[in-house]
Amino acid sequence: MKQVKIFAHRGASRYAPENTLPAFALAAEQGADGIELDVHLTRDGRLAVIHDETLDRTTDGTGRVGEHTLTELQALCAGNGMPGFASARIPALEEVLDQVRPTGMFVNIELKTSILWYPGIEEKTIELVHKMGMADRVIYSSFNHYSIERVRGLDPQAETAYLYSDIICDVERYAAAHGVNGLHPGLWNIKMPGFLKTYLDSGLAVRVWTVNEEEDLRRLMQAGADVITNDPALAVRVRRSLAD
Ligand code: G3P
Numbered sequence: 302m303k304q305v306k307i308f309a310h311r312g313a314s315r316y317a318p319e320n321t322l323p324a325f326a327l328a329a330e331q332g333a334d335g336i337e338l339d340v341h342l343t344r345d346g347r348l349a350v351i352h353d354e355t356l357d358r359t360t361d362g363t364g365r366v367g368e369h370t371l372t373e374l375q376a377l378c379a380g381n382g383m384p385g386f387a388s389a390r391i392p393a394l395e396e397v398l399d400q401v402r403p404t405g406m407f408v409n410i411e412l413k414t415s416i417l418w419y420p421g422i423e424e425k426t427i428e429l430v431h432k433m434g435m436a437d438r439v440i441y442s443s444f445n446h447y448s449i450e451r452v453r454g455l456d457p458q459a460e461t462a463y464l465y466s467d468i469i470c471d472v473e474r475y476a477a478a479h480g481v482n483g484l485h486p487g488l489w490n491i492k493m494p495g496f497l498k499t500y501l502d503s504g505l506a507v508r509v510w511t512v513n514e515e516e517d518l519r520r521l522m523q524a525g526a527d528v529i530t531n532d533p534a535l536a537v538r539v540r541r542s543l544a545d
Pocket residue numbers: 310337339352411442464485510529
């Protein structure tokens with residue numbers, strides 16, 4: 302039986318500031334198979350790794366990410382109030398890929414295009430991924446399914462997944478019809494009876510977010526689903542206990 306995979310949500314974000322290089326380094330140390338990260342486009346057309354459209358929650362800056370240049374963004378503290386991480390910065394996607402490449406981990410790049418659809422973000426991301434030689438280790442996801450359509454149009458070999466929060470009718474058939482390889486449902490969705498089995502039976506990759514509690518991790522991994530978690534250390538322990 303194939304081993305289920307553990308993806309560190311915004312890095313090992315229970316232990317280090319989300320979407321920063323220390324959080325991604327820790328994910329590798331803790332034994333995650335991959336990381337999940339969020340990408341926005343800066344004012345000068347660079348790819349920045351941060352979750353929100355605005356800077357206010359996770360940095361000491363204010364305003365929209367897309368109204369700043371990458372240099373301006375990297376002058377900010379992205380420590381998100383976590384002790385010991387005052388030097389954490391907003392990384393460029395290139396810096397993250399550079400750090401992750403030697404680890405062999407997968408990278409789930411979430412294109413943050415559902416509130417602001419940054420022109421050219423798909424092209425730039427794909428170009429960078431290919432330049433870094435990581436095309437076979439990247440999974441593209443987005444809540445904006447047209448963004449995924451665009452990824453597929455630009456790079457038909459790219460591994461893709463539909464991310465969704467509210468439940469979508471026949472999502473597994475919809476994904477398969479569009480040539481999309483995976484489903485990324487929210488945890489509350491698969492807690493409703495029937496959905497997880499339907500998703501797994503479809504043969505598509507199923508990666509559930511965000512799974513942070515031991516019992517949920519155990520149930521999902523036992524069923525054969527991959528997990529996206531803030532706590533890869535816990536997920537690795539649970540997976541090990543299932544193998545015993
Ligand atoms: O990709 C899974 C998860 O990250 C989606 O939601 O808001 O944490 O980016 P969010």
